[in-house]
Structure formats: C-alpha cells, structure tokens
Amino acid sequence: MADFGNTDLEGFRVEARDWLEANFPKSLGKDPEALLALTLSPAEPTGDYAVWKTRMGEKGWGTPTWPAQYGGGGLSIEQTRILQQEMARIGAVNPIGGMGVGMFGPTLLEYGTEAQKQAYIPDIVTGKVRWCQGFSEPGAGSDLASLQTKAEDKGDHFLVNGSKIWTSGGQYAQMIFCLVRTDSSKKHEGISFVVFSMHQPGVEVRPIKLIAGNSPFCETFFTDVKVPKENLIGPLNGGWSVAKRLLQHERSGMNGGRAAPVAEPALGVVAKKYIGEDEAGRLADTDLRTRIIMNEMDKRALQQTVRRAALEAKGNSGPSAATSIMKNANMKVAQDRAELTLEFMGSQGLGWEGSDFSADELTAVRSWLSGKAGSIYGGSNEVQNNIISKRILGLPDLTQSH
DSSP: OOOOTTOOHHHHHHHHHHHHHHHSOGGGGGOHHHHHHHHHOOSOOOHHHHHHHHHHHHHTTTSTTSOGGGTSOOOOHHHHHHHHHHHHHHTOOOOOOSHIIIIIHHHHHHHOOHHHHHHHHHHHHTTOSOEEEEOOBTTBSSSGGGOOOEEEEOSSEEEEEEEEEOOTTTTTOSEEEEEEESOTTOSGGGEEEEEEETTSTTEEEEEEOOTTSOOOEEEEEEEEEEEEGGGEESSTTBHHHHHHHHHHHHHHTTSSOOSSOOOOOOHHHHHHHHHOBOTTSSBSOHHHHHHHHHHHHHHHHHHHHHHHHHHHHTTTSOOOTHHHHHHHHHHHHHHHHHHHHHHHHGGGGGOSSSTTSOHHHHHHHHHHHHHGGGGTTTSOHHHHHHHIIIIISOOOOGGGGO
C-alpha cells in the first residue's frame, strides 16, 4: 500500500464532502447529464449553475492540482481522486474547463514567465476567460510546421497577418494562443508561440457549419494584429517545442477520462426497446449483443488504462506520447458506440428533424455525425500513429526517406 506520509486522506475526504454539501446546489444534482451539457455550452452561466461555477473557481477545485499561488487547488493526486469520488457521489460535474484548463494553462505553468502566469492563470482557474487555439491553417493541417501566418518584429510588438482554420470556439473566446512564423528561413525552428486578444482590431472570425448542423469550428483571419512582445510564450523561434507539449495535454483530454463521470445509459438496455428480448431477458439479436458487450469491454479497459497512466505519472512528468494511443483508442470506442446505436435504432436512427423521431433519436444521429471529426481534430489518427511508431516503438520516420 502506498505511503502518503502525513497526508490525512480521510480527513480530506470529510473536508471535501462537507464543502460540497454546503456549496453544490442541490438542484443541479437531480440531472447530471443536463449539468454536463451546461459545462459544454458556450452560453454564459446563469442561475444555480453560475453559483456553482463561481464557488468552484474561487475554491480552486476546478483545477485541483494547479499551484495555490495562482488560484489552483494545490491538491495532491490522491486528494484530487478523493474529490472526484465525492463529486461523483452527489452528481456534481466540474464547471471549470475549456482549452484554458485542458491545454494552455498546463503548458503556461511549464513554459511561462512568472509575470505571464500571474497574468493569465487566475482567470483560467475561475473560468472568467475563454481561450481558443490558433494552430491549423488552410495549407498546414497535418503538416502543421508548414504554417505561414507571419509575425513581423516591429520593435516593442509583433504585427501578425495570416489566417487559421478549425478554430474551436473562436466565436466565443476572449483570448487565443497562436503559432506564428517569426523566421521564414527555417521550418520548425522558425515558429513562435504567442497569445493575444480575440477582440482587438484586425481579428475576424467566421463560424463553419458542419454536417451535424452545428458550428464548433471557425475560420479566423488576422490583419495587422498588434501583439506585445511580452505575449511571447517560451523563446523566440522556440514555439514548436511549446506546441508539441500543448498537444500532449490536448490529447490527454481526449482519452475518455472525466473528473466526475456521468453514467451513460447501457447500450443493451436502450437496444431492447427497439429489438426486444429473448426468453432469458437478454437482447434478442445475438450478434448485436456480442458487439455491444465488446464495445463496453473496450470502454472499461480504456478507462482503466487512463487511470493507470495517471497513477504512473504521479503528477510529475505530465502527459507523454502515450496520449496518442489513448486518443485514438477513445475515438474508436466512441465512434463504434455511435454506429451501434444507429444500427439498433433502424429507421428511427435516420432522422434529422420532425415529430416522427424522439429527442434521443435526433440527438443520436447528430452525435454520430459530430463524432466523425474525432479521428481528425487534435491530430488525425494517422498523425497519432506516426507519433506512436517513432516515440514509443522507436521505428524509423518513413516520411524523411522521400
């Protein structure tokens, strides 16, 4: 058994339970799925959800392991796990999230100056500022290092011109972390990492409507955008290393883990409504029953792998190249689940709108379509496989031989 020294974990459990009982609005615990939807919504929080978000942000428990000096919780990995358990017990979901928490914040804690941490981390911890990512460009997707958005040195500031694409949540964000080219004579070594406001002159955002009917991504255009020199994160022309680290954090958020899990309805139970049961009360379609069980096994195996990786990291080294394995595995599990759902719904799984379809059926169709992007964003499956082959398996980089 692990030795936690003088840490009183049971005492912390009592503290966490008491604080949650006093601060988590009871109304939110009645429908965890609806609460999760609120955390994913771009709308400004209102009512009890706004109260919950404010309280968690002020406590620092929305970012439990981040340093207390910047407003984080300052908790250990073991204490964080207890907090997650206590939140799950009452149906609470972490209201502090987004790209600031999952991507930029952890990277800034590693690469930022003290002044930059003091400037940006507190507003991420409290959820006051939304961030978006300016990486991909129309001609630089999988080959990200080919990016051409240029930042000219103008003395006390950079002047940024160019465009980005697939900017998630760009229409809602106040700030952007962005890769720009500061040296055209080099590829990887000519890239810098900067941050700036999305609300300043020269920034234009155009939402992109996807096949699922929503617009989570945008085109973003920069025309003579002024970026102060102090907004450079990491060294000049050293942005590629910063970006690679950030992408590891991004993929670690796509691995199927969730701070306070919300139980999904068992596929087999839902499928019975459409297909029926056999004499033993099991799903009548034997082949479909087998495939649903296999998907559930894959899901649980992934969850256990994520937990094991977190324990092995012990909060010290942060995410590694293994996040590429977990990202691909999670997207495969999720996409297979969506395909199975539409299969057992039959013709009811083909609806787009209209009273002939239930709300759950329409949601299933749109989720299936939205999920297709999962094997592309955050680095496509092929990009992840290349990372796995080079950095984990030690295989040669075939792209360099042509």
